Amino acid sequence: MAGRQAAKAIVETGPKPLSNEQELSAYRAMLLIRRFEEKAGQMYGMGFIGGFCHLYIGQEAVVVGIKLAMEEGDQFITGYRDHGHMLAIGMDANGVMAELTGRRGGYSRGKGGSMHMFSVEKQFFGGHGIVGAQVSLGTGLAFANRYKKNGKVALAFFGDGAANQGQVYESFNMAELWRLPIVYVIENNKYAMGTSVSRSSAQTDFSKRGVSFNIPGEQVDGMDVRAVREAAERALKHAREGNGPYILEMSTYRYRGHSMSDPAKYRSKEEVQKMRSEHDPIEQVRARLLANGIATEADLKAIDAEVRDIVQQSADFATNDPEPDASELWTDIVK
Numbered sequence: 001m002a003g004r005q006a007a008k009a010i011v012e013t014g015p016k017p018l019s020n021e022q023e024l025s026a027y028r029a030m031l032l033i034r035r036f037e038e039k040a041g042q043m044y045g046m047g048f049i050g051g052f053c054h055l056y057i058g059q060e061a062v063v064v065g066i067k068l069a070m071e072e073g074d075q076f077i078t079g080y081r082d083h084g085h086m087l088a089i090g091m092d093a094n095g096v097m098a099e100l101t102g103r104r105g106g107y108s109r110g111k112g113g114s115m116h117m118f119s120v121e122k123q124f125f126g127g128h129g130i131v132g133a134q135v136s137l138g139t140g141l142a143f144a145n146r147y148k149k150n151g152k153v154a155l156a157f158f159g160d161g162a163a164n165q166g167q168v169y170e171s172f173n174m175a176e177l178w179r180l181p182i183v184y185v186i187e188n189n190k191y192a193m194g195t196s197v198s199r200s201s202a203q204t205d206f207s208k209r210g211v212s213f214n215i216p217g218e219q220v221d222g223m224d225v226r227a228v229r230e231a232a233e234r235a236l237k238h239a240r241e242g243n244g245p246y247i248l249e250m251s252t253y254r255y256r257g258h259s260m261s262d263p264a265k266y267r268s269k270e271e272v273q274k275m276r277s278e279h280d281p282i283e284q285v286r287a288r289l290l291a292n293g294i295a296t297e298a299d300l301k302a303i304d305a306e307v308r309d310i311v312q313q314s315a316d317f318a319t320n321d322p323e324p325d326a327s328e329l330w331t332d333i334v335k
Contacts, residue, residue, distance in 0.1 A: 080127065104325075133167070
């Protein structure tokens with residue numbers, strides 16, 4: 001009896017399990033992001049994608065776990081590492097890839113590229129190139145929600161580097177002062193561009209960044225989709241019930257460089273490989289699916305084949321879609 005009680009206690013200390021359906025959904029969603037980003041990297045190397053391109057490979061559990069906890073109408077806003085966020089909330093892969101390649105069928109009609117695309121239908125408000133700007137804009141979304149009393153919550157995603165921007169703290173102050181329904185998600189992938197957190201931040205526990213504003217926060221294993229979902233449920237409940245903002249620090253990791261032009265020589269190959277082999281978010285779900293008899297190897301191969309087809313179709317669409325007409329230069333301009 002004592003042994004069984006101890007085993008039960010160990011289980012209860014970990015994150016709440018996902019349902020079989022949620023495990024499969026999370027696996028497919030994270031795999032779609034991974035395969036899409038791999039293809040985007042290839043297309044950038046082939047010259048189909050111009051400008052900047054920041055890949056989300058390794059961080060997939062953050063957006064997918066949070067999506068599992070969201071309600072219809074909750075809003076997403078993030079920075080320039082944004083392709084994964086778009087796919088997680090159901091934006092069409094063809095439209096995302098077409099925007100990356102600057103084509104008419106893109107979400108911003110080919111004018112936004114990797115760093116600036118939007119979908120009002122999916123409540124996705126960017127994709128922003130200015131570091132930290134999305135935090136202030138997300139706070140504005142939350143203010144609108146409070147004003148309208150619509151019960152919706154805004155989620156503003158930003159990185160450990162952006163967390164040191166001044167406008168972030170102005171936003172924190174207003175959000176707590178006005179009890180705005182917003183969750184600030186700090187995706188701490190350990191490196192702000194090429195500088196490690198330990199070299200760039202005096203306080204490396206980002207969950208404490210709201211202490212002086214009385215904003216609660218917590219650190220989360222951002223490589224475990226279950227832990228992300230569970231923490232997001234708490235944070236969203238807090239904000240939705242009128243208690244003001246909440247900070248979630250997601251401890252995660254990017255496998256690639258900051259952008260496609262970054263060789264990432266500031267860290268060792270062994271460090272990256274250790275994260276891949278011991279903490280990969282997709283492999284964790286895959287192992288549970290097989291161990292718990294939720295899916296077979298054949299099932300998972302079928303999912304991978306389906307995802308690869310979607311990604312290849314998006315690449316084909318993006319390379320065959322025409323470029324915007326020159327007249328598009330004058331549209332969407334506020335005079």
